[in-house]
Amino acid sequence: MTGFAIKRILKGIFTVWCIWTIVFFLVRLTGDPTDWLVEDGASTTYVEQLRQQLHVDEPLHIQYIESLKDLLTGNLGYSRQYKKDVILLYKERLPQTLKLALPSLLLGAVFGVALGTVAAIKHDSFADKTVRVVTVVFHTLPNFCLGIIMILFFSLTLRWFPSAGSATWKSYIMPMLTLASGPTATIARLTRNSLVNTMTNEYIDGARMKGVSEINVIIRHGLRNSLSPVVTRIGMQIGTIIGGSAVVENVFSWPGMGQLLVTAAKNRDFQVVQLGVLIIATTVTIAHILIDLSHGWLDPRVREQVK
Amino acid sequence: MDNILEVRNLRTYYHTRTRTVPAVDGVDFTLKPKEILGLVGESGCGKTTVARSVVGLINRRNTKIESGEILFKGQELNGMDSHRLCGIRGKGISMIFQDPFVSLSPVYTVFSQIYEVMKAHDPEITKAQARGRIIELLQNVGIPSPELRLDDYPFQLSGGMQQRVMIAIALANNPDILIADEPTTALDVTVQAQVLDLLLQLRDRYEMAMILISHNLAVVASICDRVCVMYGGVVVEEASVYDIFDHPMHPYTKGLMASIPSISGDRKEELFSIKGNVEVIEPPVTCCRFCKRCERATEECRLSEPPLVEVGPGHKVRCFNRDRED
């Protein structure tokens, strides 16, 4: 198991490095950052000076090697736009995003599993069909659409919740629901299908024959044996939610990392984009490593194979 | 002696999208304490459906017990509320299934699977208290060095061991009745004999009654006291194991007997087999269910269904043209 974990972590580091590299070149493909920094008609000498200062005058491969060195020594750079160390910038913004993303993930997991379980138990009933239709809708509805619909309805018409900011607990409701909608739908659908499938196994009747009550049969045997795919899907939603944050934070003017990242990309604030991507890639990679490890933990047969 | 289980006029139908399958269509039988009753018949004749109906393990969505009484120690099980039924499953009546590999939850250890059935009927019991009893149980079902097996998962055991664990689960609360649905079909031939022998021993040790389901008359002959032969959802002949083997009266039973390979018989001699397959006839049934495959079938057989009549002490046959005592 430890050998497996180490291999998996090394692979993860490689993945993160690949993503960082791709993003490094991609942002530089979008053009010269000085375009946005200087006003029209600035003298060419001034522009040249600025380019030197930002190290964008050197050939790309040199820039890449320098950046990689900086990265490994923990020197992550400076945001021109915000006039701040990028680390400090993320120290402010990351908690804001987490405050939104973590409850959303939790909400998605709890409601997803609960809805999926109800649908599976009553499968082919009206409740099941409702869950199926609703989840398809939320699964396909893009976050920005749902966000805007919510603002129109709950902020502008009903005036229940503020449409922007993060001032009170009320500000959390709409962005959280928007962010959680997709994951809830996916998790519910997967839980339903996987539980319906598990419940056809003979060991389910074996458990019933022990005199175990139906609710315990569903939890201890049905859900327990459906857990691997469900946990995998929940873990994968971390990526979806981070991606969703970028959109949702912009729709609801939430001062988080997603908003920062979008603005930084627009303004070619390279250092900010690179660190943002690094944080996201690392988080998603760690989530995937944990998913892989959880399989061994949840299923004795996998544990045996890995040994 | 009083019957511990009485099943009367049991009808269980599967309702599929296209048709109704009367898998069990009027089955009666009784079981006395400590008796081993064999339920035999070809694949598809409704044996499993009988067993599952008795303990209420039917999928309510498409399966229905259309009628019938199932009296366990005088209590009606058909329609009993699920809470009381849970109290009977695993304690009053236990069941083991055909394929042990798919009947044990893959993610729990041997210990927790047995502990679960004890806990279900005795919420007070602690793991420490259960441990000793579980080790004893595993010993009784013939698992060598049981202490070392407690933390094994099902996939780490051989098929025979898995079936022994299933039996241990079934016996954990000293049930009055053990229903064994083809307990040896999925096992190696050598292991089959061991498991049958074990069941016979355990019947004496735990003083329980048993329903042994099998399509194999030889299996039934080796351990049963009494036999019900089923065909197409009904019992066609019921008798003590001696009568079934010495004076089978129903043409179907005779066919089954003739298809048992005899050890002394000439190798070149072809095995007898009954032509055709079990046919499920949709109700209402107006002929003998076996008439299409029966050599003795007459006009009468095609016009009405013969009743199950008692032809001797404890010997019942459902046939118009049965063998008379000769």
Ligand SMILES: Nc1ncnc2c1ncn2[C@@H]1O[C@H](COP(=O)(O)OP(=O)(O)OP(=O)(O)O)[C@@H](O)[C@H]1O
């Ligand atoms: N879920 C189901 N839906 C529809 N028909 C079914 C279903 N289960 C069983 N049947 C039908 O009911 C009849 C009896 O099935 P059952 O499983 O009780 O037979 P069996 O005697 O146990 O056979 P086997 O020896 O193969 O286990 C068969 O004709 C079968 O096709």
Ligand SMILES: [Mg+2]
């Ligand atoms: Mg069967």
